[in-house]
Amino acid sequence: MKLAKPITVRGAAIAQGRVPAICTPFVGRTANEILAELATVLRKSPDIVEWRVDHFADIGDTDAVIDVARRIKSQAPEMPLVFTRRSEREGGAKTSLVGDEAVDLYEAVCAARCIDLADWEMAHGPASMTRVREAAHANDVALIASYHDFAATPANAVLLEKFAQAARDGADVAKVAVMPSDPSDVLRLLDATWQAHRSLPIPLISMAMGPLGTLSRIAGAAFGSALTFAVGAASSAPGQLGIDDLRAALDIMQRASGGSR
Amino acid sequence: MKLAKPITVRGAAIAQGRVPAICTPFVGRTANEILAELATVLRKSPDIVEWRVDHFADIGDTDAVIDVARRIKSQAPEMPLVFTRRSEREGGAKTSLVGDEAVDLYEAVCAARCIDLADWEMAHGPASMTRVREAAHANDVALIASYHDFAATPANAVLLEKFAQAARDGADVAKVAVMPSDPSDVLRLLDATWQAHRSLPIPLISMAMGPLGTLSRIAGAAFGSALTFAVGAASSAPGQLGIDDLRAALDIMQRASGGSR
Numbered sequence: 001m002k003l004a005k006p007i008t009v010r011g012a013a014i015a016q017g018r019v020p021a022i023c024t025p026f027v028g029r030t031a032n033e034i035l036a037e038l039a040t041v042l043r044k045s046p047d048i049v050e051w052r053v054d055h056f057a058d059i060g061d062t063d064a065v066i067d068v069a070r071r072i073k074s075q076a077p078e079m080p081l082v083f084t085r086r087s088e089r090e091g092g093a094k095t096s097l098v099g100d101e102a103v104d105l106y107e108a109v110c111a112a113r114c115i116d117l118a119d120w121e122m123a124h125g126p127a128s129m130t131r132v133r134e135a136a137h138a139n140d141v142a143l144i145a146s147y148h149d150f151a152a153t154p155a156n157a158v159l160l161e162k163f164a165q166a167a168r169d170g171a172d173v174a175k176v177a178v179m180p181s182d183p184s185d186v187l188r189l190l191d192a193t194w195q196a197h198r199s200l201p202i203p204l205i206s207m208a209m210g211p212l213g214t215l216s217r218i219a220g221a222a223f224g225s226a227l228t229f230a231v232g233a234a235s236s237a238p239g240q241l242g243i244d245d246l247r248a249a250l251d252i253m254q255r256a257s258g259g260s261r
Numbered sequence: 262m263k264l265a266k267p268i269t270v271r272g273a274a275i276a277q278g279r280v281p282a283i284c285t286p287f288v289g290r291t292a293n294e295i296l297a298e299l300a301t302v303l304r305k306s307p308d309i310v311e312w313r314v315d316h317f318a319d320i321g322d323t324d325a326v327i328d329v330a331r332r333i334k335s336q337a338p339e340m341p342l343v344f345t346r347r348s349e350r351e352g353g354a355k356t357s358l359v360g361d362e363a364v365d366l367y368e369a370v371c372a373a374r375c376i377d378l379a380d381w382e383m384a385h386g387p388a389s390m391t392r393v394r395e396a397a398h399a400n401d402v403a404l405i406a407s408y409h410d411f412a413a414t415p416a417n418a419v420l421l422e423k424f425a426q427a428a429r430d431g432a433d434v435a436k437v438a439v440m441p442s443d444p445s446d447v448l449r450l451l452d453a454t455w456q457a458h459r460s461l462p463i464p465l466i467s468m469a470m471g472p473l474g475t476l477s478r479i480a481g482a483a484f485g486s487a488l489t490f491a492v493g494a495a496s497s498a499p500g501q502l503g504i505d506d507l508r509a510a511l512d513i514m515q516r517a518s519g520g521s522r
Contacts, residue, residue: 187452190444190448219476222447222473249513249514
């Protein structure tokens with residue numbers, strides 16, 4: 001079975017190259033909540049963690065953000081950390097940031113070298129993507145260019161274009177997450193992932209969200225998705241499985257396929 | 262989630278209507294082997310069992326076949342029993358039967374009322390299908406009209422036609438099993454199942470075999486497949502999971518989707 005390309009950080013594949021890597025988000029509002037949630041999450045042994053900073057009440061205070069990121073890295077120095085300000089439009093929490101403040105925040109956090117990967121939404125446009133990419137790459141941070149549709153699953157050509165745009169934007173990873181309204185939407189998302197996997201040089205992350213999409217979270221790696229999200233303490237998107245259930249399902253898939261995860 | 266239509270036997274849905282029902286085959290060569298295998302299989306609590314009579318050394322002795330079927334029913338009176346002579350061409354064991362002897366055997370076994378469902382391959386043509394259907398229905402046996410391709414996954418139109426042909430043949434269940442050579446073949450099989458589910462009135466069984474097809478065995482019910490095969494004691498086709506693993510994976514899918522299996 002041709003498996004997904006693993007995601008690398010500073011030349012090293014995460015999860016020792018196993019795909020899919022299991023990523024657990026945390027969504028606390030305060031520094032204490034975040035660090036407590038991280039501690040809970042770490043006991044579940046994810047391969048990578050994602051700080052959803054849009055849930056952080058002090059997101060407008062750049063020093064506070066950097067301080068929390070440093071405390072996260074201090075608590076889990078070996079754990080790859082994704083820094084993500086998910087926009088409200090793409091399923092995130094409402095924040096106080098306006099205009100280019102989010103770009104400024106990403107630049108500062110990259111420059112502080114307290115994260116390993118940065119997720120930036122392609123919908124913000126090429127100018128901000130360029131600024132975030134340059135800040136990330138100048139500081140050895142890997143860039144995830146992302147696209148989320150919480151309402152629908154776009155047409156196949158749109159899905160393929162989102163993956164391709166991420167590669168053209170110079171991202172290190174392309175992420176596409178959609179909401180299926182029908183089982184066939186899940187198949188289209190997996191098919192687009194498979195086509196992108198064969199045509200693009202960068203690792204991919206994809207999923208169909210919600211109850212219909214469960215199989216994409218379990219079986220996506222066979223179609224080229226390098227990473228799957230699972231709940232450690234609190235869910236950050238609909239349809240995420242608990243990490244124990246996800247790992248059990250992945251192990252069953254692996255035994256059945258005779259492959260290695 | 263729109264789930265598969267359950268398979269019914271004499272008006273009662275198997276597995277109390279849960280989909281997918283778990284079917285465990287047994288493939289012994291002698292009566293003693295078969296009954297011992299059945300005992301092992303029953304401890305795993307499948308929803309339905311399939312006797313692959315093509316593995317039975319005495320398949321040419323109709324009385325011996327009926328005697329074993331009766332002993333199976335006697336050992337497991339409440340367990341729905343599928344009677345299947347898989348042809349060599351569609352992945353079965355080589356047998357001594359020639360010409361219409363297999364049709365004669367099905368007629369005799371149906372008339373003996375010692376089975377609950379009969380699987381007959383569409384490739385044998387309409388004349389034999391009519392004979393098997395009439396024998397089945399005259400004796401309250403449900404008919405599964407089946408198609409297997411152990412070498413490839415036919416084009417979408419062919420897959421849809423196989424499901425449709427089973428319905429036109431007057432079968433109670435349509436079964437289509439294919440071999441994927443690529444992850445996208447698995448998606449095509451699931452998509453064809455979903456399309457057939459929406460257009461045909463009868464329950465369906467479908468799977469992509471081999472290591473690539475594992476996800477179809479776990480997630481097929483979301484696309485309209487009412488039944489999935491799992492190994493109790495011995496595998497009868499490539500890619501079958503152990504029943505414990507399959508059930509665990511189905512339970513995880515159910516918890517994640519919030520649906521009921």
